[in-house]
Amino acid sequence: MSYRLPQQSGEWIDRNLTFSFSFEGKTYQACNGDTVSSALWASGVRVLGRSFKYHRPRGVLSLANHDINVMLENGIDINLRADVLPVTAGMKLDAVNTAGGVVKDYLSVLGWLAPFLPAGFYYKAFHRPRLLFPFWENIIRRMAGLGVMNPKAPRLVSPKTNLHCDVLVVGGGPAGMNAALVAAKQGARVILVDENARLGGTLGYDSSSGLGPGQQLEQLCEEIEAHADIEVHLSSYAAGYYADHLLPLIGPEGMAKVRTRQLIVASGAYEQPAVFRNNDLPGIMLGSAAQRLIQRYAVKPFERGVVLAGNEQAWRVALDLLAAGVELAAVIDLRMDPPPAGLIPPAVLVYSGYCIYEAVGSSGLEGVWACPWDGQGNADQSRAIYIPCDGIAMSVGWAPASALLYQAGAKMKYDEDCQQFVPDSLPPGVHAAGRVNGIYGLADSLADGERAALGALGLSSVINLLPASQASHPWPLVEHPKAKNFVDFDEDLQLKDFATAAQEGFNNIELMKRFTTVGMGPSQGKHSNMNAIRVLARLRDEPIQRVGSTTARPFFHPVPMGHLAGRSFHPVRHTPLHGWHQQHEASFTYVGAWQRPAWYGPDKATAIVNEVRAVRHAAGLIDVGTLGKFELRGLEAGEFLERFYTGHFLQQKIGTTRYALLLDESGVITDDGVVARLAEDFYYVTASTSNAAAVYREMTRCLQLWGLEVTIVNLTGSYAAFNIAGPLSRQLMEGLTTADLKQISNGGAIETQVAGQQARVMNVRFVSDLAYEVHAPAQSILSIWQALVEAGQSCGLKPFGIDAQRLLRLEMGHFIVGHDTDGLTHPFEAGLDWALAKDKTFYIGQRSLKIKANKPLTKKLVGFTLPHPPANLPDECTLVLEQGRIAGRVTSIAFSPTLGQVIGLAYVAPEAGIAGKRFVIRHQDGSDVAAIVSKLPFSGAAA
Amino acid sequence: MPYRLIKFAFSKQHPEAAFFRQPAQIRDSYDAVIIGGGGHGLAAAYYLARDHGITNVAVLERGYLGGGNTGRNTTIIRSNYLTPEGVAFYDASVKIWENLSQELDLNLFYSNRGHFTLAHTESAMRTMRWRAEVNKQMGVKSEVLGPDDIQQACPQIDLSCAGHAPILGALYHAPGSVARHDGVAWGYGRAASQMGVEIFQNTEVTGLDIRGGRIHGVQTNRGNIKTGKVLSAVAGFTPRITQMAGIRTPIVIHPLQACVTEPMKPWLNTILVSGSLHVYVSQSSRGELVMGAALDPYELHSTRSTLDFVEGLSSHILDMFPFLSGIKVVRQWAGMADMTPDFAPIMGRTPVAGFYLDAGWGTWGFKATPISGKTMAETMARDQEPELIDAFRLSRFREFELTGEKGAAAVGH
């Protein structure tokens, strides 16, 4: 049967546009504008979901996404919130976490097991015997969880956007709307955000007359729409507050990150359920849910119902129900005094000083037992009356939606008159208005919005409102010996669970939360935290103010990871030669963000062998444009380097290069490179690719600390470079430059022209005894490279990649920082004593080295060969063992085509590190491999 | 068989006694005072009582039990560290964990899932090989696996990571597990309580009474306590206590953030860590994905959350698991990580006689809860560190004897 009502004046549905969708295999009709919950309720469906723990039948509770009674999946997306999910044609939906469907959920037997499963039950059992725990855990894991993840769901990219405004108003109810208007009229740029599909908030459904929202709402909406400086975001929520007024707004399309100058939180309050036995039966809902069903979706909440009253809103709910044609069986008023005359038609039965003791029904409400009570949770069952009905509208109180305020650093206090937490102090730039501020009633809310807006703009106002009196009932909870009176609907927590927790010692608000899991479900306590606080305050016999509340953390509603990730940027860096590498079949690898050629050609193994052979017998070219490159200029540039690196640079001859070893303050090797002195006050420094940024950062830090007259220019991106190495390298270079390369043999450096371009040429010996490194502005490197390629075509010049480079330098016996050294390696271990200047007054790490020099060496880096290598070589970082103890490890190892044997570098005990001595490598397969220490460079290498 | 549950059904009153003995009054002297009512402090109290017969102990907690990093971590337990001393230490912890639920008679949901540290570069693969070899040498089950094995253990993972950082292999550590973090504090607290230890929440230490280089007592917001033995086990609050003691440490505090998704039916049965993507993820027994990333790269004494943390994390998780874009993050939080230069803890005696330090736990403290309690209890009882924690002594910084754990602890919890 249909529960659709005739046209309601402010309804959100479009009756002319209807379509069908399916739920649990059955087809239903919906109007455009319906949410899934409203459409199902309109069709008379009452069991919309099953609860998490006991699998009890559930229907609509808040209709506002403040509970997860109705959580669905559609085969692709899971954990969909039916209360706020708009229906679209053809949707196929199922309730999550049932066995056999929502109607016949077989797991509802767990409801019978409830007595065995009090709060925290899982801590008390399943761990003995130990071996059976995995069996139980498997069951528990399968019972827990809500939706079933779909591994085929597509990766959705929802781009983010960044917005800036003067005033961000969170919440589009009367207080928020008016705040936005007042601010905009003062010239501010305003963003107004509301999680509903339309503005209005409570004004949209809780009107004073039972005749619909009325003109006031229309007028406000029109004014807002007309205002050019108010940007409205609907169906969006502010997910959290982050430092400096950064708030992400989550909408259906994605995230809008708002940075605002002033924040006005007018987010309203969550209506709270009353707690009595079986208060979760379908048909039992919050008063505001009933009102929204009627006003927005034109759905009759139930046929015959009862209003459970605890505050003055209850009367409006009663009137709305009557206007919707609901048979109002009674108003059960928790308060002792009868209501003032005129609030409700005299024909309506009002039971003052009564509570609902127990709701009755199996898969839906059938009736209630109402009893007189003492206002403190105790009912007098002897005078219980049974009222048949299929619905209860609970109107007992509110909890402020104050998460954003807490996150912004607000302090809240509990107002005993209002019976609500309200802001006590707010940080600069943060304002509160409306119900979140304890202000109820249309006129007051509008005024409070105005006050907040003026305050946000630094303007004064005379408005000074106090929190409303008795907005919430102080104790809407009723004890029952048979329990099933739920406080947290997400987690199926009953009233006695809290007493249990307190009795067991979990009697402060944080421990109570963690032990009972109240507020830890997807609703994060929106409908349960306040009652939990009330209960704890009573258990501790303390005022609520002292009990406090748990930490409010983002997010307000759960946020999809796709929205958080946005488009996902993955920066990639190319040298100017990248296109050339691509055209020449380079296989690329990532070194940080850089793409570098690892080898050229289709087959890795043959490519590397050929590239190595070329460098040894002819010449090779490698792009080293990724190196860190820095110009140090100024009168004290030399002094700077003298302090920064371990070697001598102050007296370095112009036109020479020196090895540059960099340590940290504890004497650990962090990088190495080359310093070329090109003029009296001009040094050109290179650093390794991986450490370039860190070295530059350290240089600028020291620049500030030492205050020397030196300027550092970072050319890592604006200069490019390559190495040409091999016996033919000199003659190939000579063909393209007028400079006398013999002059710079033996580690020299010169600024000259190569292939007609300005370049810096250095004689370096990393991969080969004869090699040159050419640095030039990025714009010109390609033409120099191409000129060399052409010149070398006839004599076997080949490009080579970093795999071949690694092998070539190993043949030369050279170590690589970060490959052959680690986070603790100091120069003495790496045989770099020679790089440490003995007569300097200071360099970074020097003091630590003095201390380390007095300690015995524990290992040292040596070269080695394998006399009988296995077919599968030991991996790099396999261990060197000595009498069963770890003495070191292999850092580099490879078969050298040039030398015809397996060579490597390893750390061994110092006494074992003498050429000719043997040591043992523990192969990754567990076998032992004999190795012989070798002098460096390996004989037979070099070019 | 969960026989224990039966009594809940048939008893009118809830049959369980209080977990913690929380006397109304703090006495004015105890044999030992433990500052910090988290997992480490409570474990130390337990072992002091159990192993050394020292039960006249007060545990002082400034907030609520386990409210520090014990309640904020992402619950990963493993021993696949890089150094022999680290491996031995954490392996000893794992051995206690395996039977801890039974020993404390509280289900800690210690769940053995297996732990993958994914390597996306050859450099990372070398570190995995190094760790695997050291682990094997120390008798701990770790090995290097290739992409196929990873795909088999986790069929849903995108090995190419959206094409940006292909997974080359991983360090697989079979003993890797997760547990219920709060439960550990409660379990140790209850067991210690049962042996006579007194626990005081909302009790903040405001000063230390040190004279002649020796501790004589502590000052709190509820009065002064005389004692000859004090243990500080306060993680992110360590600098405040060491300042009171006049002790210098190289500890710096960085925020460490984490977040959790909505619960789903189980699908991720292993623990995954990626050093290159700086993320780690596991699925709790409630069905939530528990996720974390690298430290915030600056010092800050705060547990505030940032948006860029959860944005960056989501981006990287979706690289590995592209089908999770619709899965929702429910909550994010943070703890304060007390970091040391060598990514290893600081444990043992200090220059102040009778004052013991259990600190420098950075991002590696939860897994060490049992063994830290045990060894610190022994240190306090005998005024001498057991050999197992010698490598973690405070003096090592002055002696330039740092441990080399940086490769294993960073982003791998």
Place this chain on the structure above:
Amino acid sequence: MSASVAYQLPGFGLKGQAAANWLLEQGIDLPQQPNTWLTMPDQSLVLRLGRSEFLLQGPVATRLESIWQGGRELYRVPRYDATFELKGEKVPALLQEICTLDTRPEAMAGQVLMMLAAGISVMLICETGNAGPIYRLWCDGTYGDYLGDCLQQILD
């Protein structure tokens, strides 16, 4: 809409305590504040990147190039920028996606924004003209391919 990449735009960079004075001596108008820019009568752009670092683009760059000698506290900063000219109706949304700073023309008047966009360091200015705002975006040339692809993807 268009987003054109140009690597070859003559860009002249310099830094040093003496840089400001030297530029003034060459008759170049200088912005007063760090991270601001101005246009010269010949349409050259002068960007002040710090107290003592400058980037000049256009005819003046070529002129300075030809007379450059350097000196004490007067140093050349070689530049290899990928520069993008962004104009059209899709551009505001593009910038709102990749920049966390306020890129509205009125918020950017005369400002040089140096920030992260799409994961890399960039510089951005906004020239307001009759035909609507024109944005100029610089990044390190080695990221040029990446940023170009990125921008294209977002605009499509």
